Amino acid sequence: MRSIVASDVVAASKFNRFHLLVFLWCFYAIGFDGYDIAMYGVGLPWMMEEWNISSVQAGAVGSYSLFGMLVGALILASVADKLGRKNVIVLCMFLFSVFTLGAGLAPNITWFTVMRFTASIGMGGLMPNAISLMTEYSPKKNRAFIVAIMYVGYALGGIMASLIGMYIVPHTDWRMLYYIGIIPLITLPLFMKQFPESITYYLARKQVGKVVGILNKVHPTGNYKETDDYKLKEAEEGAKGSPVKKLFTDKRAFSTVSIWIAVFCTLMMAYGLNTWLPKMMQDTGFSITSSLSFNLVLCVGQILGSVVGGYLAEKIGHRKILVSLFFLGAITFVALSMTSNVIALYFLIAIGGACTVGAMNLGNPYITEYYPRAIRATGIGYAQASGRIGSILAPTLIAMLMATGMNPNVLFATFAVPSLIAALGYILIQEKYGSFDKLVEEDNEGVETKEEITIVP
Template identity: 30%
Template sequence: MQTIDVNAVIDRDKLSPLQWLVFFLGFLVFFCDGLDTGIIGFVAPSLLEAWGITKPQLAPVLSAALVGMSIGAIISGPLADKFGRKKVIVSTTLLFALFTILCGFATSTNDLMIYRFITGIGLGAAMPNISTIVSEYMPSKRKAFLTGIAGCGFMLGISCGGVLSAFLLESLGWAKVIIIGGVIPVILAIVLMLKLPESTQYLVKKNQTAQAKSILEKIQGQAFASDVQFRLAATETNNTAESPVKQVLGKYLWGSSMLWLCCFMSLLVFYLLTSWMPTILKTAGFSTQQFSLIAAIFPFGGVIGATIMGYYMDKTNPTNVIKYSYLLAFLLFLLTGFVSSNILLFGISIFLIGALLAGAQSSLLPLSAMFYPSTCRAVGVSWMHGIGRVGAILGAFFGSLIFTFELSLSGIFYVLAIPTLISFIALSLKVMGEKSKNKAALNSRELA
């Protein structure tokens, strides 16, 4: 009987049509996630005027989805490791799509808050699991780059939400803009149901050999011998029979903790900016078109940044690439505080911050997918995302408090520099922990 290494089939020099399909579908899931996230922030000023409510009254609406995202991410990891990535991705994409549409029919802040909470559960569950399955289908030499490019769909979706709002908000109104943002992922959920393959690593672990064989034959472009069995790499197996949760909280606890802290602080800043930047800029005197387009520049910069980071993550230590991006973002936040009165320099600074901060945030998903083996990857990636979303919740609430503190535009950017620096410190500690662990392992081998 012939034994085939699953990763040897996937690690091709040239991606197969099926691998490109997984990549493209992953990109679209990220795009729809970002589109939903972006639209609600961009329609916030119109919602304030239409319903005659205050900014603090809107804060629970903006943060409700973030609470749902945190819950969805945390519970989806164990579910995906048990029932499969595809089932979780399809069902949660359909969930956030339908409830996004319902948001367009909300008549009160309470209704909108409930709909946004359920929407968030779907959003939070879909993103880390689509990142996991894309990572598992990409060749190891280009895993970070291609997974990062797929994740750029999120940033591009936020930017498109800004462009959509800039040109349709005044003519159609906030409700119809939101509904448009929900119809698109409904169509995508149907396509995912029909076309997205299950993770081959998951299928092999669950002894679903026939299905894994069919998928791998499509990847390599030819049939296997009739008598064949599949195996995973040594790093992808669990010889201790520990549950995925025990692995994350045991062997990978230090690295996980630092990823959680980094993601927490990063998402705090990211969601404060994406949720409140339009309102902050409008309060500072920018016109509707100006604040929509400037706010859209921020996530679009993340697309460029994540692309460049993904390339270098495959060439060198991936954690170092991201940690230095946070350090540069910290310095840029300080610089932006000095140039906030010049709209041209301010716009350029926002773009560069997006390239570094949003790019690094997007790159955390492929980084965590590379950090964990397939035996606990869904849990590890999802939990980092879920715990990070707690930071996003605080970011949304802190955004509303900014107006009570009456901080200047410069002062806001000085404050946001602090959690960005903490993200850099967290990844630095992760690298130090890995070096210490590798050194201890090397000494142990030498003594043996």
Template identity: 30%
Template sequence: MSSSPAASARGSRLALLVVGLCWLAVLFDGLDMFIYGSVLPHLLETKTFGLTPDTAGDLGSYATFGMLVGALTAGTIADRVGRKTLMVASVTLFSLASGVCATADSVAVFGLGRTLAGVGLGGLLPTAISMVSDYAPRGRAAIVIGLLMTAHHAGGILSAYVAKWLVDPVGWRAAFWVCVLPLLFAPVLARFLPESLSFLVAKGRTDEARTLADRYDVELPAAKSGKRGAADRWTNLVDLFRGGEWIQTLLYWLASFGGLLLVYGVATWLPTLMRAEGYELGSALSFVVVFNLGGIVGMLVAGRAADRFGAPRISAIWFALTAAGVFLLSVHMPMSVTMVVVFLTGVFLNSAQTMIYATVSIRSHADNRATAVGWTSGMGRFGAVFGPWLGGQLLAAGNGDWGFTAFALAGVSSMVFIGIAAVRGSKEASRGGADQELVSAH
């Protein structure tokens, strides 16, 4: 690594460019993800495509099913073709898929568009996390990942304003045309985003990786001993279960399942549930803004706390507080109190899930980091598929209040699983510093 102060400053600026590009990509990811929930009250009230709550829940699950496919394949594809290539392809795919939604003339076509968009959305996030992990300052990976995830919630805020400004005067299709615009960003990514250092090292392109590490003034990831860089993708997956790692892997997967059930259940149905409580559409969309503002604050706070105390511990505490907040939303409260509860729920909910990803990314070895994060995210997507469907079924049966209770119970389960992972990690650290990579070089 370069020791020149001038070179170091230039490297820091270049690394900031990498984080900035990834931040914008995830912003567009958040916009595309939240836009359906933001326009859903309008779609239901106007009975577009003959939508009912249960059908709307199915449509919400189509996108998260696509995200499941994208997340499960992202790691293995990225480990073969590179993180940069996959990021460009993901942005291109979900942008074009939004065009399919904007021109849809039936539920089937709209559902196809949301499924394809989900594949791109699911592929982008774990890849972007892996990318910023490579270019984060030493010992600050968790907070940089938290900063990256603020973009997802900024996209959620943008989706609420897009719906608020366009749906009534222009129509819901205009909102999805806005989601096509990130297609113009794909060539920018292709031009200015460097390749992942972990990918280069894993492929045996160490000299190229070292040159980039020096240029960006970041740590060069170490190659895994005893394994070739071109290791088979299934070997990378099997590595997650070697020795005692299988227990931690399953705990992370189970925590991610409950967390994403909660995240996408709330993200899909929050405006509609609040509309059902009697709030005007504009007020219901304001809850989306407040919820995502809380998410941004939560990412920044949780990242710092995770760097100090460990991501698993912070995630467990955050899930406990989330469960309490979501449950309170089933209780009728004054508007001002409800806003505070929604904000605090956003603070804890979204960052709790992200700290699971931060833990997996930091603890994983360089040449299978994308696989580890991708599969953790992918297993969680089963919960993400179930969450919107569950909310739709409960609403269709006239049991909307039970939706908040069900989502709160999902938060409790994630708290338990990540809490066990935290305790096991602490015991391993006391035996020999197995958590050294998690707390890296404080």
């Protein structure tokens, strides 16, 4: 009887149709997360005019909806390790679609806020589960790059929102941005049919047949059978206990807090820029359409940061790239406060996108892999939840600064502070206590580990 470590099979596999299927669905889901984040800021100038609301009120609405993401990350990420990550993603997509459409149909700001809050619960739970599944099903050799490319979907979602704001909303209505949110609901049946559940989830429930089916798709020549030993007892033991408590056991407590601080600062910058960049540029004298073009450039920068950073992370290490990006971001934001040249502004804002959302996209798989497989959705979910606190505070804090009459150019310099703190957070992570997957080798009998991977319970 062969002894099979299912996660090692995936780690040693070569990218094929199965991996591509998982990638495309995660790309699609993450794309709507990016669209959701950007569409509020894109439609905000028209919304403020229609409902006659102030900058502080608009910032508060943005924060209320982001609080929904915090709730989703805390609740829907932690239960996913028990109920199944695919199942939770289905629920998240349903919540987002139905209530985003409801936000578009809202007759006033109060109903809009309620709809946005509920839709955001879905978005808050979707990202950590998509990240953990994509990380689980990516070959180790190309994992950083694959997950980084997946996040291009996030930036493309933001680009789509910007283009709709530039070319469709002026001829229709800002609500058009929200009507499009119904698309995930339409595609949900196909997603449920094609998308796999976590192997860890199946092993913990002794559903060997489903594990065998997945492994034979991941590694077609492996000829895996239900009679093989899949170490079900170890998987069952790893699933026991509180996933949240395990974030602080086995000397992970200090690193967990460091991760939370870093993600808090990262999402504070990301959501602050996505929410207020068009309005900030409008206040410096640009038209609404021109202001949205800066949001488009920000998204392009996010793509470049994700792709180039993911490639470099495979060469010289995840943490080195993350720390470098945040230091570069601090310099960029200070430079933004010191220039009014249009070309320089476009260039620096693109760099800012790479050093905020681009860095966030690289940080998520790094954080996910830091934790043992059985609690990875919880690990990234609670990290995202800490970040959501920063994202909640950012729109209101920036609105308050704008209400004081602060020059928008000077406001950019304030982003340098969280950028430096985020860099420090990643520096302080104790990698020696992490559960990073190790590459494995194949042989004629199946898959043997070059170095045994320990699953820390």
